[in-house]
Amino acid sequence: MRKLALCAVAATALLAGCNQPAPAPELTVQQLMAKQVQPNAQIYWDAVQYINDETGNHDVLPQTDADWERVRQSAVTMGDHGKLLATPAYAEGRGKDWTEFANGLVQVAALAETAAKEKNPDKVFEVSGTIYNVCSACHQAYPPKEGPGAAKADANAAAKPAA
Numbered sequence: 001m002r003k004l005a006l007c008a009v010a011a012t013a014l015l016a017g018c019n020q021p022a023p024a025p026e027l028t029v030q031q032l033m034a035k036q037v038q039p040n041a042q043i044y045w046d047a048v049q050y051i052n053d054e055t056g057n058h059d060v061l062p063q064t065d066a067d068w069e070r071v072r073q074s075a076v077t078m079g080d081h082g083k084l085l086a087t088p089a090y091a092e093g094r095g096k097d098w099t100e101f102a103n104g105l106v107q108v109a110a111l112a113e114t115a116a117k118e119k120n121p122d123k124v125f126e127v128s129g130t131i132y133n134v135c136s137a138c139h140q141a142y143p144p145k146e147g148p149g150a151a152k153a154d155a156n157a158a159a160k161p162a163a
Contacts, residue, residue, distance in 0.1 A: 025089040030145055032090075037081045037105075041131055043074035044112055048125040061121050071124065072116035078131070079109030094142070101138035108134050 027035065047067075049060035062068045082105030084090065091098050108130050115123035 025084075025087075029085070029090060029142075032081065032084070033144070037078065037135075040074040040077045040081070041135065044071060044078070044116075044124070044131060045128050047071040047074075047116075048121045048128065050125070059121075062119070068116055068119050072113055075109050075112035075116055078112065079106050082106035082109060097141055098138075101134070101141065104134045104137075105131075 025032070046060070047062055047070075049058075051058040051060065062071055082102045085105065086099050086102035091102070108127065112124070112127045112131060115127050
């Protein structure tokens with residue numbers, strides 16, 4: 001009988017914990033983007049470049065296994081951040097599309113990791129564009145409140161007539 005009572009108390013406590021709000025994240029969305037997501041995306045974007053300037057054509061490619069590992073790790077980290085953005089701590093209060101955007105980042109990060117593992121510059125270059133598109137789509141729906149995109153978002157909001 002005593003075991004049954006303990007189990008009932010434990011189950012009640014466990015269920016009560018399920019209804020608790022998500023804990024506040026350590027970083028705001030803007031801080032996470034600025035300090036984590038953007039720098040890792042930039043590593044990936046900068047890894048493979050085809051430059052044509054007044055001095056000629058220049059290919060920028062990872063040269064060593066360590067370079068390729070840095071590119072791969074940046075993709076893994078972006079995927080981890082996508083998963084984090086999909087958690088209730090970040091998704092709560094936002095539309096269903098927020099989670100879809102976050103999951104899109106997870107999916108494209110997996111493609112990015114594969115391209116880097118294969119050490120395939122053409123695939124890395126191609127996936128870089130897809131990462132950019134996923135990020136841009138989210139920023140269209142959820143304009144940045146701080147940083148370089150904020151002024152544009154504020155201008156767009158000011159231009160909209162009041163409802």
